[in-house]
Amino acid sequence: MGLDQFAYKVSQEGDREELAYWRKHNRLQGWMEERYTDKGGKEEFNCVDLELGEDDILDLEVAIDDKELPETGGFFFGNDSYSEYDGEYGDKGTDQKFIKDAKAALDDGWRIVYSCWW
Numbered sequence: 001m002g003l004d005q006f007a008y009k010v011s012q013e014g015d016r017e018e019l020a021y022w023r024k025h026n027r028l029q030g031w032m033e034e035r036y037t038d039k040g041g042k043e044e045f046n047c048v049d050l051e052l053g054e055d056d057i058l059d060l061e062v063a064i065d066d067k068e069l070p071e072t073g074g075f076f077f078g079n080d081s082y083s084e085y086d087g088e089y090g091d092k093g094t095d096q097k098f099i100k101d102a103k104a105a106l107d108d109g110w111r112i113v114y115s116c117w118w
Contacts, residue, residue: 002023002024002076002077002078002118003023003024003025003026003029003074003076003077003078003116003117003118004021004022004023004116004117004118005021005022005023005025005028005029005032005114005115005116005117006018006020006021006022006114006115006116007019007020007021007052007098007102007112007113007114007115008112008113008115009101009102009105009110009111009112009113010110010111010112010113011110011111012109016113019098019101019102019105019112020094020097020098020101021094022091022094024076024077024078024079024081025081025091025094025095026072026073026074026077026078026080026081027069027070027071027072027080027081027082027085028069028081028091028095029072029074029077029116030069030070030071030072031060031063031069031070032045032050032114032116033045033072034070035050035052035056035059036048036050045116046116046117046118047115047116047117048115048116049113049114049115050113050114050115051111051112051113052102052112052113052114053106053112054103054106056112057099057102057103057106057112060095060099061099064092064095064096064099067082067085069081069082074118076118077118
């Protein structure tokens, strides 16, 4: 059991296609939870969809490039996800690919949604 995270592109008809999957990337979770709260989310941020617009994706890109994702802990979240962020098994490549794919999907008229389960 642990933190599983997904990003999807969603068509106008509601069809979902997975863009990215992360496992125990707690810093990304912290960034997404902050964004969820900033957008007025009040529920526990678990099994809740967070829609990300163009500004959100650009802000996330800066946080990734500047290595400014917030330190985030949780019982199911694992060790600090920056401990091997840039290494062979790190999440930075997945994060960067997600940004690229999300921008392209938004340009093509898709919506972007992040969801987690822990």
